[in-house]
Every structure is written in structure tokens, then in C-alpha cells.
Amino acid sequence: MNSEKPYDAIVVGGGPAGSTVATLVAKRGHRVLLLEKETFPRYQIGESLLPATVHGVAHLLGVDEELKNANFTVKHGGTFKWGSSERPWTFDFAASRRMAGPTSYAYQVERMRFDKILLDNARRNGVEVHENSPVTDVLKAHGRVTGVRYTDGNGQSHEATARYVVDASGNTTRLSGKSGARREYSPFFRNLALFGYFEGGGRLPAPNEGNIFSCTFEHGWFWYIPLSPTLTSVGAVVNQESATMVQGDPEEAMRRFIAACPQIAEKLADATRVTEGPYGQLRVRKDWSYCNTTFSAPGMVLVGDAACFVDPVFSSGVHLATYGGLLAARSINACLAGDVDEKESFAEFERRYRREYGLFYEFLVGFYDMHQSESSYFWQARKVTNASVPDLEAFVELVGGVASNELLSVAQVRKSFEDSSQQLSQLVDTRSDDDEHVIGAVPSRILEQGTALQGRAVIGVNAGEGRPLEPGGLGASPDGLSWVPDTTRTGNTA
Numbered sequence: 001m002n003s004e005k006p007y008d009a010i011v012v013g014g015g016p017a018g019s020t021v022a023t024l025v026a027k028r029g030h031r032v033l034l035l036e037k038e039t040f041p042r043y044q045i046g047e048s049l050l051p052a053t054v055h056g057v058a059h060l061l062g063v064d065e066e067l068k069n070a071n072f073t074v075k076h077g078g079t080f081k082w083g084s085s086e087r088p089w090t091f092d093f094a095a096s097r098r099m100a101g102p103t104s105y106a107y108q109v110e111r112m113r114f115d116k117i118l119l120d121n122a123r124r125n126g127v128e129v130h131e132n133s134p135v136t137d138v139l140k141a142h143g144r145v146t147g148v149r150y151t152d153g154n155g156q157s158h159e160a161t162a163r164y165v166v167d168a169s170g171n172t173t174r175l176s177g178k179s180g181a182r183r184e185y186s187p188f189f190r191n192l193a194l195f196g197y198f199e200g201g202g203r204l205p206a207p208n209e210g211n212i213f214s215c216t217f218e219h220g221w222f223w224y225i226p227l228s229p230t231l232t233s234v235g236a237v238v239n240q241e242s243a244t245m246v247q248g249d250p251e252e253a254m255r256r257f258i259a260a261c262p263q264i265a266e267k268l269a270d271a272t273r274v275t276e277g278p279y280g281q282l283r284v285r286k287d288w289s290y291c292n293t294t295f296s297a298p299g300m301v302l303v304g305d306a307a308c309f310v311d312p313v314f315s316s317g318v319h320l321a322t323y324g325g326l327l328a329a330r331s332i333n334a335c336l337a338g339d340v341d342e343k344e345s346f347a348e349f350e351r352r353y354r355r356e357y358g359l360f361y362e363f364l365v366g367f368y369d370m371h372q373s374e375s376s377y378f379w380q381a382r383k384v385t386n387a388s389v390p391d392l393e394a395f396v397e398l399v400g401g402v403a404s405n406e407l408l409s410v411a412q413v414r415k416s417f418e419d420s421s422q423q424l425s426q427l428v429d430t431r432s433d434d435d436e437h438v439i440g441a442v443p444s445r446i447l448e449q450g451t452a453l454q455g456r457a458v459i460g461v462n463a464g465e466g467r468p469l470e471p472g473g474l475g476a477s478p479d480g481l482s483w484v485p486d487t488t489r490t491g492n493t494a
């Protein structure tokens with residue numbers, strides 16, 4: 001057993017949550033060790049991303065350009081056969097003034113590639129990354145987590161110590177309980193997902209061909225995610241009664257589920273299921289939603305699926321993982337700099353993280369009531385977010401991951417301003433306006449507002465992302481990587 005010199009932070013897990021927190025702590029010049037059990041690229045589910053991740057957090061990480069060049073499918077929004085409407089309905093991220101223009105899209109990603117981009121970026125930013133190195137336990141002293149025990153690729157056991165340990169080891173974490181946290185499962189979202197990959201599946205008509213398509217059927221709902229022009233991720237999320245069909249013969253269950261959903265059956269009529277390589281098997285995941293009773297303890301913090309998970313219908317997993325990673329990095333950076341008291345710093349992290357999780361959770365409870373129209377869902381989104389914008393915009397802000405008002409920062413919008421005119425005119429040229437079903441399909445009003453928003457950014461009007469969530473709380477530092485005390489407490493204004 002080796003004992004190594006202390007780190008500022010040790011991050012367990014190299015998924016989106018782990019890579020985010022590790023990179024953003026290393027960017028402040030701190031010494032960070034990231035330990036990952038697998039060797040990347042490794043398979044993971046969670047392929048449909050949100051604008052808040054690919055423009056907001058990715059910009060802070062410095063990978064937004066790399067993602068742009070990675071040739072991932074561009075996702076302008078979502079198409080749903082859901083609720084009382086007979087016909088599918090579509091929303092565009094561009095319907096939100098916060099996202100209109102150059103930040104009005106996300107990507108559908110192959111997680112093997114996406115997660116490796118984030119992990120390699122962590123390395124480039126100075127994080128010491130050890131793959132094939134599972135963490136087996138945490139170390140404690142005087143009521144504080146002080147480090148971890150892990151095994152290296154040669155099977156040799158090591159101990160490493162740090163001021164902070166981050167559990168970002170995903171939904172199968174064995175460490176979160178060491179912080180004193182208890183995982184509480186939702187009594188409401190208790191589904192099971194059966195998923196696989198198809199070559200040659202049909203696409204939604206342009207301009208929605210990159211959208212996620214979500215479609216209810218008698219056993220639950222399907223996701224249909226175009227990962228490339230020919231490869232599609234297809235998953236059936238079924239209720240507990242139908243879950244027994246999967247336990248017997250997953251192949252047969254998948255065939256029956258597809259046959260029971262005409263819209264998916266039609267898209268897959270000429271498709272072939274992939275049966276080789278990393279996409280070659282049907283996989284099953286119990287996707288029960290859960291949340292830990294606490295996200296932090298002295299010396300330790302939980303992020304991503306290690307902290308909480310909410311039903312995947314709005315593709316919020318990677319957003320919550322990377323947003324949680326950003327918030328944890330702010331808290332760690334503030335404490336390492338001695339700027340903020342540790343308890344206060346982690347309370348701010350937890351308050352913001354729980355708020356974002358809670359918004360998705362509360363909204364989803366209403367969304368699972370299939371007897372409502374889409375306009376009623378939009379109204380509910382406005383109600384849970386308490387937004388002062390029209391219903392549709394509140395809905396799009398929530399499902400785009402920008403309800404917190406801090407992920408599409410002024411800096412990002414300003415950076416994008418140069419290409420905005422060109423991209424806005426491309427949007428006008430490429431999107432059809434004869435489809436009445438496209439809700440919020442970039443009408444000229446929104447394009448104008450998008451341009452106005454960018455204009456305001458250019459002249460330096462603060463969007464408010466740095467403000468405390470509550471009076472007396474902490475605000476984000478100008479670079480977004482740390483917390484600063486609320487200046488209104490001392491009578492100053494931001």
C-alpha cells in the first residue's frame with residue numbers, strides 16, 4: 001500500500017459530473033486527482049443533451065468548439081406524441097429568448113465519444129487522471145473524509161489524501177453512503193428501461209430530423225434518438241406491471257413493445273437492430289428516480305447520479321450532472337481559496353442543485369398525467385419555475401436546462417455574437433414555416449428578440465447569473481468558477 005502526497009481534490013468517476021468538477025477545480029490552479037474504474041471510451045446511456053450543457057457548462061470547460069467539430073447530431077428541440085393530443089407536437093429551444101439564436105440547440109451524442117472528450121479535456125487542464133483505477137473506500141479522520149483507497153491497473157492498493165473528495169461515481173456508487181447520505185427513492189417514478197440500437201431507422205421530417213422523439217404507448221413511452229444519419233438509440237420505458245415482460249425474454253419484449261407503438265414501428269420498419277460491438281446488446285436499466293438526504297459532508301461532496309437522478313423523459317441527467325459539477329467546483333474553489341466558510345459554501349451548492357432537481361421532478365409529476373394537452377403542460381412549467389415569461393417559454397427554459405438563469409452566461413452570448421447574424425439567417429433559410437404543429441418554430445419575433453438579447457450582452461448588461469439565489473446567499477464569481485459573498489449584505493450592490 002502506497003501513501004501519496006495530498007491533493008486539493010480527489011474526484012471519483014470520470015463521467016460528465018466527475019470530468020466537470022475536476023476540470024473546473026484544476027482551472028483555478030489546484031492539484032486534482034481523478035480516479036476512473038473503467039478505461040475510456042466506455043459505454044453509457046444518456047445521449048440526448050440540453051443547450052445548458054453544450055453551450056453553458058461546455059463553454060466554461062473550454063470544449064464547446066471541440067463539441068461543435070465532433071459532428072454530433074444537432075438537436076433543435078423535442079417532438080412528443082404525449083398527452084391528450086392525437087398528433088405529435090414539437091417544441092424548439094429557439095422559442096426561449098434566453099436560448100434564441102446561436103445557443104438554441106443541443107446535441108444527440110454517443111456517450112463513448114462525448115465522455116472521452118470531457119475526460120481528455122480534464123487531463124489537458126492539468127487533472128491527474130488514472131483510468132482502470134476503482135476506488136474501494138473513503139478514508140476518514142476526526143469526523144472528516146480525508147481521502148480514498150483505490151486499486152491501480154496492476155492490482156496494487158493505494159491511499160491518496162485530499163482536502164476534498166468528490167463522489168461522481170454514478171448511479172451504482174458505493175461511496176455516497178460514507179458521507180452519511182441515504183438514498184431515497186421516489187414513490188412515483190419507478191420504471192424500467194429496455195434499450196438497444198438500430199441502423200437505418202426513419203427520421204422526422206426536416207427541420208426536426210435531429211430532435212428526440214418521445215412517444216407514449218400502452219406500456220409506457222419510447223425514446224427515439226438519432227445519433228447519426230443512420231444510427232438510432234431506441235428505448236422503451238415501461239411501468240412496473242409491464243416490467244415482468246422484460247425479465248423473461250428481453251428480445252421478445254422489445255419486439256412486442258415496438259409492435260404496440262405504431263409510430264415507432266413505422267420508423268423501424270426498414271431498420272436492422274445492431275447486434276455487434278458496444279451497441280450490440282439490448283440493455284435493461286431500472287430508472288427509478290432518487291435523491292440523497294444530503295449532498296455533502298465535511299470533506300466530501302456528491303455530484304451527478306451519485307447524488308440524484310430523475311426520470312429521463314426530459315434528458316436532464318447529463319445537465320444535472322454537469323450543473324452539479326459546476327456548483328461543487330465553485331464550493332471547493334471558494335473553500336480552497338479561503339474566501340468562504342465551508343458550511344456556507346456547500347449549503348449554497350446544495351440549495352442550487354436541489355432547486356434544479358426539484359424543478360424537473362415537480363414538473364414531471366404533472367407531465368406523466370397523460371390526459372392533458374400540451375398547453376396545460378406549458379402552463380405547469382411556468383407554475384413550477386415561477387417564471388415571468390409566457391407558458392411556452394417557461395416550458396422551453398425548464399427543459400433546456402436554463403431555468404436557473406446561470407448557464408447561458410453573458411460571456412457565452414457575447415462570444416457567440418460574431419456568428420449570430422449568419423446563424424440566424426441560416427435558421428430562417430432552413431426551417432419550414434408551413435408546419436402548424438411546430439410550436440415555437442423560430443418566428444421572426446423570436447429572431448428579433450434573440451438578436452436584441454445578444455445586443456444587450458455586447459454592451460455588457462448583466463443577465464443576473466451571478467446573483468445569490470436567496471438574500472444573504474452566495475453569488476457566482478465573475479469567472480463563474482467560485483462563490484463570492486452577497487455584497488448586498490454589506491450594503492453594496494452588484
Ligand SMILES: Cc1cc2nc3c(=O)[nH]c(=O)nc-3n(C[C@H](O)[C@H](O)[C@H](O)COP(=O)(O)OP(=O)(O)OC[C@H]3O[C@@H](n4cnc5c(N)ncnc54)[C@H](O)[C@@H]3O)c2cc1C
Binds near residue numbers: 170317
Ligand atoms: C434509461 C435512461 C435513459 C437516460 N437518458 C438520458 C438522456 O437522454 N439524456 C441525459 O442527459 N441523461 C440521460 N440519462 C441519465 C444519464 O445516464 C446520467 O444522468 C449521467 O450519465 C450521469 O453522469 P455521471 O457523471 O453522474 O455518472 P456516469 O456517467 O455514470 O459516470 C460515472 C463514472 O464513475 C465510474 N465509477 C463507478 N464506480 C467507480 C469507482 N468505485 N471508482 C472509480 N470510478 C467509478 C464509472 O465507471 C463511470 O465512468 C438516462 C438514464 C437512464 C437510466
